[in-house]
Amino acid sequence: MNWPTLTFTIGICIGFVVGVSLALSIVSCVIRGRKRTDIERSSSHSAVTIPVQVQVVDSNSTLSEGQESPRTSEWSNTSIWLERLRRNSSVSACGIPKYFYKDIQKATSNFTTIIGNGAFGPVYKAQMDTGETVAVKVLGTNSRQGEQEFLTEVLLLGRLHHKSLVDLVGYVAERGKHMLLYIYMSNGSLDSHLYADLGKNHKPLSWDLRLSIALDVARGLEYLHHGASPPVVHRDIKSCNILLDQSMRAKVTDFGLSRPEMIKPRTSNVRGTFGYVDPEYLSTRTFTKKSDVYSFGVLLFELITGRNPQQGLMEYVKLAVMESEGKVGWEEIVDPQLNGKYDVHNLHDMASLAFKCVNEVSKSRPSMCEIVQELSQICKRQIKDHGGTSPAALKEVSIEVGQTEIQDFSSIESSKMVRRLHSR
Numbered sequence: 116m117n118w119p120t121l122t123f124t125i126g127i128c129i130g131f132v133v134g135v136s137l138a139l140s141i142v143s144c145v146i147r148g149r150k151r152t153d154i155e156r157s158s159s160h161s162a163v164t165i166p167v168q169v170q171v172v173d174s175n176s177t178l179s180e181g182q183e184s185p186r187t188s189e190w191s192n193t194s195i196w197l198e199r200l201r202r203n204s205s206v207s208a209c210g211i212p213k214y215f216y217k218d219i220q221k222a223t224s225n226f227t228t229i230i231g232n233g234a235f236g237p238v239y240k241a242q243m244d245t246g247e248t249v250a251v252k253v254l255g256t257n258s259r260q261g262e263q264e265f266l267t268e269v270l271l272l273g274r275l276h277h278k279s280l281v282d283l284v285g286y287v288a289e290r291g292k293h294m295l296l297y298i299y300m301s302n303g304s305l306d307s308h309l310y311a312d313l314g315k316n317h318k319p320l321s322w323d324l325r326l327s328i329a330l331d332v333a334r335g336l337e338y339l340h341h342g343a344s345p346p347v348v349h350r351d352i353k354s355c356n357i358l359l360d361q362s363m364r365a366k367v368t369d370f371g372l373s374r375p376e377m378i379k380p381r382t383s384n385v386r387g388t389f390g391y392v393d394p395e396y397l398s399t400r401t402f403t404k405k406s407d408v409y410s411f412g413v414l415l416f417e418l419i420t421g422r423n424p425q426q427g428l429m430e431y432v433k434l435a436v437m438e439s440e441g442k443v444g445w446e447e448i449v450d451p452q453l454n455g456k457y458d459v460h461n462l463h464d465m466a467s468l469a470f471k472c473v474n475e476v477s478k479s480r481p482s483m484c485e486i487v488q489e490l491s492q493i494c495k496r497q498i499k500d501h502g503g504t505s506p507a508a509l510k511e512v513s514i515e516v517g518q519t520e521i522q523d524f525s526s527i528e529s530s531k532m533v534r535r536l537h538s539r
């Protein structure tokens with residue numbers, strides 16, 4: 116074969132190989148694309164797809180499928196949870212694993228592991244096949260409003276993740292059977308530590324722990340008000356909606372979005388819990404972020420005094436202020452269970468902050484961002500002055516101080532990635 120013929124033949128061969136490879140990759144791309152579309156289509160079948168109203172600030176925004184909401188650096192922890200739990204579940208389009216009723220029936224030993232009852236219905240402890248323990252909230256079957264709350268929570272919580280919120284890790288939605296699965300909080304609710312179980316299961320909460328709980332809750336609310344998009348108002352901040360994990364870190368739970376009316380059932384549509392409700396909301400019927408701030412102020416006084424807001428806490432506080440003639444002696448109302456073990460300076464700062472939060476005029480109340488700043492300073496000072504004896508929770512909280520959770524694109528990307536992983 117002469118040289119030009121050889122070159123021509125080699126050229127033809129290379130051209131043929133390149134052409135075939137190109138054709139193969141186009142075919143494989145088309146097949147993969149089809150598979151993904153099928154998977155996406157089948158996963159959205161199992162999802163709750165109705166758009167729902169959520170309690171956003173100053174408007175009634177609608178969360179609809181495909182609308183992104185913020186993720187934070189905490190999302191990675193949640194994704195580990197979801198990843199472990201998803202093994203025995205299908206995953207809905209909002210990224211939250213969906214379970215079968217029969218799996219939960221088995222995990223709760225046929226619903227014999229009740230841990231409490233709320234407005235929503237009974238709550239059970241469940242041991243999942245993956246080894247995780249979760250809390251299962253069962254929606255009562257007799258309330259349409261409860262069902263709406265259920266669907267709202269699934270969609271809303273599927274988009275909200277923060278270290279100081281009790282994360283939703285799964286749900287059941289079968290005919291007449293609706294359940295929410297949350298991370299199990301082994302130390303129960305804050306109110307049980309402040310009142311009910313004292314002497315039985317719990318020691319009185321130390322001053323340091325009260326500070327770290329206050330800051331954890333403040334950061335959860337700061338995220339809801341200023342980090343979430345659209346912003347979310349909780350509407351029912353109270354000590355039984357604050358849960359404590361095994362390290363006594365506090366998390367906000369019960370986004371009581373469509374819960375039944377609790378103050379004047381039948382006569383009005385006022386929401387919230389007696390003792391915690393913003394008086395301005397009662398007169399205007401407009402619930403704002405500052406109404407949550409009011410309830411948070413009451414919660415701070417609860418931590419300071421160990422008194423139940425439903426048994427005259429705020430009257431007690433007002434009396435102390437009225438009799439103070441200028442300088443309030445907050446020591447007089449401090450919880451006797453503390454046995455004098457608190458820092459007077461920090462007590463004054465925390466009580467003054469609480470008093471600003473419960474100002475009758477909502478505009479004069481601080482924002483959750485300002486509250487977090489102030490509480491961070493108090494916690495830092497507590498560690499600095501009494502660091503040696505401070506519990507791990509307060510130390511952890513103070514290390515996190517300054518790590519503001521702001522929505523960023525990388526976190527949105529990570530949530531999309533987790534969703535893609537789930538749909539494989």
Ligand SMILES: Nc1ncnc2c1ncn2[C@@H]1O[C@H](COP(=O)(O)OP(=O)(O)OP(=O)(O)O)[C@@H](O)[C@H]1O
Pocket residue numbers: 230231232233234235236237238250252281297298299300301303304355356358368369
């Ligand atoms: N994730 C969880 N981990 C551990 N216990 C939980 C969890 N969620 C709820 N519980 C417990 O279950 C009980 C009922 O909780 P739920 O949130 O339904 O109602 P509540 O907050 O007590 O009352 P309400 O619904 O009137 O606000 C409470 O004792 C609570 O401490």
